[in-house]
Amino acid sequence: MSNAPVRGFQTCEFAGRLAAAQGLMQAQGLAGMLLTTEAELRYFSGFQSLFWQSPARPWFLFLPSQGAPVAVIPEIGAALMRGTWVEDIRTWAAPCPEDEGISLLTDLLAPYAQSGARVGMLKGPETILRMPLGDYERLLAGLPDLEIVDATAIVRQLRMVKSEAEIEKLAHICAIGSRSFAKMPQLVHEGLPLDDLFREFRREALAQGADDVPYLVGGAAQGGYVDVISPPSSRGLQAGDIVMLDTGATWDGYFCDFDRNFAIGRAEDLPRRAYDTLWRATEAGLLAAKPGARCCDVFHAMQSVIVEMDSSGGEVGRLGHGLGMQLTEWPSHAAFDTTEIVENMVLTLEPSLSYGDGRIMVHEENIVIRATGPELLTTRAAPELPVL
Amino acid sequence: MSNAPVRGFQTCEFAGRLAAAQGLMQAQGLAGMLLTTEAELRYFSGFQSLFWQSPARPWFLFLPSQGAPVAVIPEIGAALMRGTWVEDIRTWAAPCPEDEGISLLTDLLAPYAQSGARVGMLKGPETILRMPLGDYERLLAGLPDLEIVDATAIVRQLRMVKSEAEIEKLAHICAIGSRSFAKMPQLVHEGLPLDDLFREFRREALAQGADDVPYLVGGAAQGGYVDVISPPSSRGLQAGDIVMLDTGATWDGYFCDFDRNFAIGRAEDLPRRAYDTLWRATEAGLLAAKPGARCCDVFHAMQSVIVEMDSSGGEVGRLGHGLGMQLTEWPSHAAFDTTEIVENMVLTLEPSLSYGDGRIMVHEENIVIRATGPELLTTRAAPELPVL
Numbered sequence: 001m002s003n004a005p006v007r008g009f010q011t012c013e014f015a016g017r018l019a020a021a022q023g024l025m026q027a028q029g030l031a032g033m034l035l036t037t038e039a040e041l042r043y044f045s046g047f048q049s050l051f052w053q054s055p056a057r058p059w060f061l062f063l064p065s066q067g068a069p070v071a072v073i074p075e076i077g078a079a080l081m082r083g084t085w086v087e088d089i090r091t092w093a094a095p096c097p098e099d100e101g102i103s104l105l106t107d108l109l110a111p112y113a114q115s116g117a118r119v120g121m122l123k124g125p126e127t128i129l130r131m132p133l134g135d136y137e138r139l140l141a142g143l144p145d146l147e148i149v150d151a152t153a154i155v156r157q158l159r160m161v162k163s164e165a166e167i168e169k170l171a172h173i174c175a176i177g178s179r180s181f182a183k184m185p186q187l188v189h190e191g192l193p194l195d196d197l198f199r200e201f202r203r204e205a206l207a208q209g210a211d212d213v214p215y216l217v218g219g220a221a222q223g224g225y226v227d228v229i230s231p232p233s234s235r236g237l238q239a240g241d242i243v244m245l246d247t248g249a250t251w252d253g254y255f256c257d258f259d260r261n262f263a264i265g266r267a268e269d270l271p272r273r274a275y276d277t278l279w280r281a282t283e284a285g286l287l288a289a290k291p292g293a294r295c296c297d298v299f300h301a302m303q304s305v306i307v308e309m310d311s312s313g314g315e316v317g318r319l320g321h322g323l324g325m326q327l328t329e330w331p332s333h334a335a336f337d338t339t340e341i342v343e344n345m346v347l348t349l350e351p352s353l354s355y356g357d358g359r360i361m362v363h364e365e366n367i368v369i370r371a372t373g374p375e376l377l378t379t380r381a382a383p384e385l386p387v388l
Numbered sequence: 389m390s391n392a393p394v395r396g397f398q399t400c401e402f403a404g405r406l407a408a409a410q411g412l413m414q415a416q417g418l419a420g421m422l423l424t425t426e427a428e429l430r431y432f433s434g435f436q437s438l439f440w441q442s443p444a445r446p447w448f449l450f451l452p453s454q455g456a457p458v459a460v461i462p463e464i465g466a467a468l469m470r471g472t473w474v475e476d477i478r479t480w481a482a483p484c485p486e487d488e489g490i491s492l493l494t495d496l497l498a499p500y501a502q503s504g505a506r507v508g509m510l511k512g513p514e515t516i517l518r519m520p521l522g523d524y525e526r527l528l529a530g531l532p533d534l535e536i537v538d539a540t541a542i543v544r545q546l547r548m549v550k551s552e553a554e555i556e557k558l559a560h561i562c563a564i565g566s567r568s569f570a571k572m573p574q575l576v577h578e579g580l581p582l583d584d585l586f587r588e589f590r591r592e593a594l595a596q597g598a599d600d601v602p603y604l605v606g607g608a609a610q611g612g613y614v615d616v617i618s619p620p621s622s623r624g625l626q627a628g629d630i631v632m633l634d635t636g637a638t639w640d641g642y643f644c645d646f647d648r649n650f651a652i653g654r655a656e657d658l659p660r661r662a663y664d665t666l667w668r669a670t671e672a673g674l675l676a677a678k679p680g681a682r683c684c685d686v687f688h689a690m691q692s693v694i695v696e697m698d699s700s701g702g703e704v705g706r707l708g709h710g711l712g713m714q715l716t717e718w719p720s721h722a723a724f725d726t727t728e729i730v731e732n733m734v735l736t737l738e739p740s741l742s743y744g745d746g747r748i749m750v751h752e753e754n755i756v757i758r759a760t761g762p763e764l765l766t767t768r769a770a771p772e773l774p775v776l
Binding site: 050051085093097098127133199211230253317321326327328 | 395444462482484486599601613641706714
């Protein structure tokens with residue numbers, strides 16, 4: 001793929017991320033942060049591996065508020081970690097259920113416990129604890145003076161705003177996704193089982209340059225689908241179906257996340273109107289998504305169009321979200337989210353509505369926020385429901 | 389794919405899983421189990437979605453020790469959950485950081501707290517807490533009388549032994565993986581960038597009938613690779629390279645997990661010997677993996693061959709593991725794991741060794757344990773290192 005960006009990041013990017021985190025830690029009185037999750041380890045170290053899919057081994061990265069990061073990881077990852085900018089790498093021969101890195105972490109954190117320092121971990125919305133809960137409890141029990149506080153706000157603030165190198169990767173995968181959707185007329189035909197269409201779409205996205213297509217959901221049914229998170233059935237496509245594919249393809253560890261709707265053979269008035277409403281809701285979102293606006297403003301701008309057809313408010317819970325190393329990231333375009341939109345956020349606009357007899361339609365674009373407003377990373381969906 | 393098994397499971401399979409869990413809960417004095425993780429929710433409910441890739445929303449399933457399961461899930465998943473055998477479905481409009489299912493869980497668990505009952509959660513090896521740690525702490529704080537104990541042993545015991553329907557799915561995806569590796573001679577040529585080989589292998593596995601190829605790692609270098617969990621570089625394959633691909637492809641939510649080694653153009657003596665040693669170590673594992681043996685016995689059987697070339701014991705930590713809904717599952721072929729091997733376990737045999745100047749070789753097969761011994765689910769690797 002000759003037009004692809006360079007893989008990975010320069011060391012100065014990681015140094016900048018750490019410095020920014022350390023500034024925020026110092027401002028908030030944290031002596032360090034202990035991270036357990038894939039995206040956070042990758043963000044601060046550059047450690048990138050699909051091996052996280054194996055739940056057998058926990059991985060840890062400690063960021064002190066001053067000084068260099070410390071990786072506490074299974075020995076199987078040492079070679080890959082040595083290729084990153086992290087120099088202090090402490091390993092154990094995992095799996096080792098008796099001591100899955102806990103004594104190494106205890107040694108590392110003991111001085112902080114002794115000095116009464118506060119150490120941050122991710123405890124807030126959209127986070128998980130990626131280590132055995134029992135090990136976490138044992139770690140705390142062994143360091144009774146250690147104060148663990150929630151550091152979600154620090155990581156959230158940093159990760160929400162992308163660097164130009166990150167935006168380049170995101171633009172690249174969004175373009176790959178757009179080219180893949182452009183091939184839909186060649187992929188689709190009446191009678192094609194939906195699961196075969198999924199398979200062909202995945203093959204197409206790989207051929208277009210995606211590293212992987214970890215997320216692909218959708219639906220197809222007469223006049224509209226009823227569910228947007230299901231695996232595909234093997235039912236054949238029929239004239240009058242509305243088919244939707246929602247893809248999270250990746251390149252160098254960065255996601256696109258958008259969907260497209262198509263009608264097979266013909267489209268009735270109701271799905272056409274739903275499509276038009278969502279298309280215009282997205283336009284309203286594009287107008288609203290400017291630096292200085294809040295996510296709830298973008299939500300209300302889209303919602304004010306959606307209510308033309310659906311006053312229920314929707315069960316999806318939000319109308320878009322952040323995008324980056326994860327399929328969905330902070331913030332949310334939702335009534336509850338007052339996050340200020342700033343330059344270099346990468347976001348989805350994802351209006352949805354219910355219509356007819358329990359049908360749903362979703363519509364999604366990916367954007368980057370620039371000083372003057374949003375720039376589309378995806379090729380804008382056709383203004384009218386495409387009939388294939 | 390006309391030879392594919394039926395997707396999903398019959399309701400009686402889920403009822404049987406629940407009954408077995410309830411028997412173990414009662415024997416251990418647990419009033420119920422609260423589950424937060426994808427594999428466990430799918431195992432007990434049949435709820436299958438790629439939507440778990442979004443970290444925005446937690447999902448919960450409660451299994452009482454008597455009676456029917458209760459799903460506490462985001463409204464966006466209600467339609468899909470209603471298609472499972474679970475009837476008691478309680479939802480909230482997620483994301484909702486203020487109350488991400490916690491008041492629903494509190495209502496559900498309050499009677500258990502009042503009666504001093506013990507409720508199980510997964511806290512043990514190879515588990516995670518897939519909900520915000522802060523929410524977990526709030527749940528406990530709101531129910532100070534609730535006793536949460538580790539229920540890992542119960543879930544582990546059940547999930548380690550597969551049903552015939554599960555084995556059929558695993559056999560199907562292993563066959564797809566084997567057919568994909570059989571195409572390697574057509575996919576590989578000198579000069580091909582490794583990342584393009586990965587892309588072509590993924591496309592081939594999809595064409596062969598895989599739903600997805602979420603895990604694909606490997607390496608290629610002169611005389612042997614040095615790392616087995618890295619993403620591919622774009623370096624072109626060269627004569628004298630040893631290339632390894634390790635794939636976790638999926639069908640209906642079940643994984644294969646095995647690798648194959650190939651030499652490009654020619655192979656030197658050292659990698660040939662490493663290959664032969666690992667092939668024979670696998671034979672030793674196949675002889676050892678019988679009902680009644682322990683995982684540590686299988687480990688030692690393989691290790692006794694590996695030491696011919698590598699006495700270090702290896703840094704990978706184990707020489708195989710369970711296989712099913714996750715790329716790696718309990719148990720481990722490791723010195724510490726005394727789990728008794730029983731009929732209908734599906735396992736990997738994965739001997740590895742270090743040789744030369746820091747090179748690694750891995751070798752892997754997938755097997756199901758039958759009364760008379762192991763049955764290969766993968767097409768056995770060639771006895772000598774294939775040269776392409």
